[in-house]
Amino acid sequence: MTRTDQLRDRTDPFKGGRSGPRRKVLISGASIAGPALAFWLNRYGFAVTVVEKAGTLRDGGYPIDVRGTALEVVRRMGILPRLQDAHIDSHRITFLDGDGGKVASLNPHTVAGSAAGRDLEVRRGDLTDALYAAVRDDVEFLFNDSIDTLDQSEHGVDVTFRGGGRRTFDMVIGADGMHSRTREFVFGPEEQFHRYLGYCFAVFTMPNTFGLSHEVMMWNTPGRAAAFYAVGDSDEVHAFLNFAQPEPPFDAFRNPEAQWDLLACAFADAGWEIPGMLAAMRDADDLFFDGVSQIRMPRWSSGRVALVGDAAYAPSFLTGQGSSLALVGAYMLAGSLADRDHAAGFAAYEHNTREFVTVNQEQVGEGDAALFPTTARALEKRNDMLRNLSAMPPAEGRPAHSALILPEFMTMT
Incomplete structure (x- = not known):
């Protein structure tokens, strides 16, 4: 028996003769939230498939932050050293007026409120590469494809893929960004959630x-x-x-x-x-x-379908927390499902994560x-x-990006 099989036998309450085979989960989106969720669900014994409309991972990309609680997520994933090696060490940010004259030149950490030597800034592609490398051998990836239709029942979710395939999953998770098609399928048009x-x-x-x-x-x-x-x-x-x-x-x-x-x-x-x-x-x-913009929803799940990351709660780049919320949300969703059925798991995920999301979203208002x-x-x-x-004096209290202490859902040693 392999190490992975041992973990699955011990951690999946739906395997091993008690309640049936491993639960099958389809994740739509292979950017940040999707592979991170796939990593943790695989650890908890789920059979995971990730579908991504692009033909490959998107490389390069604008620099993004990994801060606060999200740092503990990547540490537990074992990819923190790789991200530290990829850290962008910016030396200064210079502000100019309308004529190009210098207003001020500052250390970027002073402006962002981040901690030098601890918080990370990496190219988006470096983060997605690290997440993919951590999970690619353990879960199924379907590139150049997407969900065309999904139909829920009490027994599962029947999915038709744009490429022509048809499969049934126990759950479907939308990790497909602020303009999520998964969300539109299940919850309706984006405009009602778009702030x-x-x-x-x-x-x-x-x-x-x-x-x-x-x-x-x-x-x-x-x-x-x-x-x-x-x-x-x-x-x-x-x-x-x-x-x-x-x-x-x-x-x-x-x-x-x-x-x-x-x-x-x-x-x-x-x-x-x-x-x-x-x-x-x-x-x-x-x-x-x-x-x-932000995405604000009264609930993040319906039946056997749930949302994670920007699809559920995009905070906007103004907060600097989009990637971190995706990483933390993926960890919380997977852990909430580890020893519960989908209904109880989705409820626990939202109950334990929403306050952290709200605190981060409320860092910025309209036009300010x-x-x-x-x-x-x-x-x-x-x-x-x-x-x-x-x-300027330091901000009082716990910063928004560290407002959640990660729970230990399950021992995996």
Whole structure:
């Protein structure tokens, strides 16, 4: 008997002659929440399949944070050393005014409220690679496919795949992002759960012709921001454009030409490096455009289907907690299901995780992001704050990213 089989025999209450075979779970999405959930469900003895519409994992990507409680999740997964090796050690973030003059140059940890030497910032692709490597030999991955239909009954979930396959699972978990199709299948249109925060943004890569290294440079005028993020000494930088937009432009989210028109209009009279950024964006093959939004739902499950990560509770990039909530949510969902049926497990998952999610989502409100002021007065106030930031007292109490102490669901030694 293998080590994995021994774990399954001991940890799965639905295996080994008492209640039948291993429970089968389908996870839609192979970004962060999906592979993390697959890892923990496999540990608890589930038979896991992950379906991903893309043909491969998405590499590269904008840098993301792993902080607070999520650090303990990756430590328990055994991938913390790999992520520490991939850590991006940014040296400074420089804020510029509308004419390109320097407002302040600071240590990024001072701005983000993160802990140097402990909290991690890695490329999104480095995190997804680490998660995939930790689980790829133990679960089934179906790339270049997706759920076409799902039909629940008291006995399971019948799934038809876009590629033509048909299978039945005990549970289906949507880990397919803020614009989750799994959520739409079961709960209805996204608009009813979409909390728009008043901004739109675009990210893409462009040549690093500015001599930037291990740093961020951010330009602001009221209601507009642009930034270059130089990860290491790469010959490319991550370019970022953000602008205030009163209503969410839902039509533009699926229309690249409409996205270009919005950005060109918003930044039409901007100086600094903005004209070059707009030109580079036209040629970029990795442009990502979206609204700055959250997903807020009254419940995260229905019957045998549940949601995790951005599909259930996207907090927006303004909180810096999207990836961390995905990692923590995956751990909590899997552990809640380890010794319960789906109904009790889903209920426990939500009961024990919702407060942590809410605390993190409430770090930002509509149109009041500290880094992106929408009025001249608010921008000047922010700039004054940045100039004096080194003298600011530390925040009181437990920070939002550490507001949950991970439970020990089951001993696996």
